[in-house]
Amino acid sequence: MTDAPRRLRVLAAMSGGVDSAVAAARAAEAGHDVTGVHLALSENPKSFRTGARGCCTIEDSHDARRAADVIGIPFYVWDLAERFREDVVDDFVAEYEAGRTPNPCLRCNEKIKFAALLDKALALGFDAVCTGHYATVVTREDGTRELHRASDMAKDQSYVLGVLDERQLAHAMFPLGDTLTTKAEIREEAARRGLFVAKKPDSHDICFIADGDTQGFLAKRLGRAEGDIVDESGTKLGTHEGAYGYTIGQRKGLRIGTPAPDGKPRYVLDISPVDNTVTVGPAASLDVTALTAIRPRWCGTAPTAGPRPYTAQLRAHGEETEVTAETTKDGLAVTFAEPVRGVAPGQAIVLYDGTRVVGSATIASTTRATAGV
């Protein structure tokens, strides 16, 4: 957005991390009228950081405020904890409970950063919300917007923004998207700008699970629910303490006593919340050839009917894979050029046309290469 012809009133979401601080600084340097805002997303923000870095601690809020002061922009903390709990955390738990594997970051971008936050920002007279995401917004000649991958594919975060629709995109600003700099260089830039967060470790995993223990978090929320671990023929191999603790494609932590007949590792193939059963089997059974997805969100207009070739990304740091996709009554039907592994219902599939994000949808069901599950 450095090509913006006019001075915009920009609300910069500042997590307290280095990326969002540099993004806000760049927006201000580009001549925009920038105000920083830290989103208080935790309903119990009283603790300073412990363990892995979260994004909702008092310390993060202080770091964001300090960065805003250095940049020389006003700074506020907005309490979106209730919305975040309802739209992101509760949804995250419910999805796991239903045997699916959600991505809360996409959900947060769709429902919080570019919905609750954006709506409030627009109502208050701001033109755009700025974040530290690595993605590029391209303005077409007719004024509409396209979302593209970041210039540096290694840092690209367009996947978690794939849920943004045209309106949301029209008010999004990603000042880091067009940089061909390494993370080390972003840190150098932060240091050069006097931003003390320059040396702060990267955030990772899920911000509201500060210690990184997703299983423990889910266990606390959902309780213990013992059930069977079975193979593809239905033979019981062991027990689990809650099917929600498993992810399709998971290999570690299955704690099955008897080895597989062929001696090869076994993976989670299916999670059935109805009978609280986890099915495991060989890697080959993970191969997915096609999927259906629901809740499509298009970055612009929906594709016209009929199968079309795209590339797809299935997880935040996943590789691109070639697919044929067509819109259906419920959403999307996707066929993979080559079988892929580790595809779980609940995950988002983001479709690309070259570097352009076409849209996204939530995976509902998969078709396996081998019969069985």
Next chain:
Amino acid sequence: MVYLDHAATTPMLPEAVQAMTAQLAVTGNASSLHAAGRRARRTVEEARESLAASLGARPSEVVFTAGGTEADNLAVKGLYWARRDAEPSRTRVLASPVEHHAVLDAVEWLAEHEGARVEWLPVDAYGRVHPDALREAITTDPSDVALVTVMWANNEIGTVQPVAELASVAREFDIPMHSDAVQAFGQLEVDFAASGLAAMTVSGHKIGGPYGIGALLLGREYAPVPVLHGGGQERHVRSGTLDTPAIAAFAAAGRHAVAHREEFVREIGALRDELITAVRAAAPDAVLGGDPDPAGRLPANAHFSFPGCEGDSLLLLLDAQGIECSTGSACTAGVAQPSHVLLATGMTPDLARGTLRFSLGHTSTKEDVAALAEAIGPVVERARSAGLS
């Protein structure tokens, strides 16, 4: 820049700056016996006498602290510990629910850690404690009350408490009463002796003195248990090397405040009334917080709730236009919470979220009020469209 947040802090008076800078260049610990120490001690004691005179107290009743918060903590905790030590049954603390956090949180800490039983005194819709309510609370069992604490004037809504009447009730039962007079000093007539209080908190930076200096006015018969232990300065109640420059400047600001109070109150009161009229004209549904009778509120205070607005939104929009004020409520982790003061007055949480406090001071002008008058209407409209998140 339009600064309408003097209750948060007000610019230092030139005579305070002068008194402070003159002392900063001079060496001397007021506890030392040599000439440098004697010189510093003389400065401190002269300041003590001056501040005592400004507040209707004896010099020996002035205990310097590092600010209002410390003085409040010393009074509340120290008096509680001393009273409980003397009579173990005295663990009941009677406090107003509209106190500043420096008192509120100290009282709650005593409840959580020191076995205090806190009784929040009832207040009316203006946040005022009535002497009868205090009497009623005490008479349930006068023998178990450790202390009473009720602020002189509220920092958010400006309501003035009937401090002398309350203190007289407490005195009847020989119960020490503390009052946080941080907001009152400089705006109201504050006479420690006449008030009948056992202890009273004042702060430097709210009256044009420096930050980090305050005092607890403490009746000579009271010996609170210290919060800070050390060299035994300040009647052994508050240890720590005396901050001679800040103390000299605090006293200078105190002299100015008292000497110019009547004229200040007349002018600032008129300006405040103008502000209230202007805000009401621009936002007719704004609800004035606190006592509408000017005699019952701080002359420099105006407080409003704007239905359907988030205080933070109002603040952000005014800030963007160079108008600086406050929501008046305390922050937890930077997240605005509905003010405990407003909730105590019976205001609904939603309405309590949309508040702004405008506080005037010695640098305030008609132009400041005019700028606010022009901005506030559209700002309220816009904040309302953003709604309550």
